Amino acid sequence: MQSSIIQSYLKGQEYQVMTASTGQAALEQVSQADLVILDVILPDMSGYEILSFIRENQLRARVIMLSTLADTSFKVRGLKSGADDYLGKPFDLTELEARIQALLRQNFNPLEATTGRLRISKVDQCVYIQQKKVELSKQETELLWYMAEHPEQPHSRQELLDNVWGADFQGGERIIDVMMVSLRKKLGNKVIQTVRGVGYQLHPEEAGK
8 A cells, every 4th residue: 555545544534644755764754753654665774674763762653564574473573673563464544543543542641742853851851852862951841841832823921931930930031031042052043933022932843953
C-alpha cells in the first residue's frame, strides 16, 4: 500500500501527517512525531536502522513497523528492536488506525508536551530541540509550557503573570521581560517574538534557529 494512500486516509481522520520517501528524510522528522509508521524496506536504509536511531536517542515516538516480509523472524526482530507494533502487508486501514489509537492512548503524558521543534518536560525541567537537551529553571519551564499550550498566539505580560506566577504574585511585569531574554538565549532569538503593544508570542518551529 502506497504511503500516499495511508496519508490521505489518516488526514481524513483528522491526524496531522508528515511523510518521508527516504530513510534520511525520516531521520530529520522523527523527533517531531508522536507516532511513526515505519516500512522495513526503504530506498537508502532499512527501517530497523531508523528504529535503532529512535530508541538510541530516546525519542518519544511510538513505532508501528510495516512489512510484506511474512516470516515470523522479521516480526520478532522488529519487536525486539523496540517497535511497539508490527503489521504485515496487506492490511486494512481501519485496523491500522485502531492500532494507532491504542498506542497514542499509551503515549499520553501530562508532564510532557510537544509543539513544533520543542519537546518540554516538566519532570526534568528541560526542553528538547530535536535531540538537543536544554536545561531550564522551574519558572522558565512553566512559562514555556503555558505558551506552548497556545502557540502562535500573542500573550500580554499580565496574562503570563496571572497564569504562570498566579494572581497573588507581588512582583512586577519586568520579570517577564527578564525571563524572555533568558529563554531566547537558550532556545534561539526567533522562538519568542515581541508583539508590539501586546506582549510575546511563541513560534515553536523557530526553536534553535
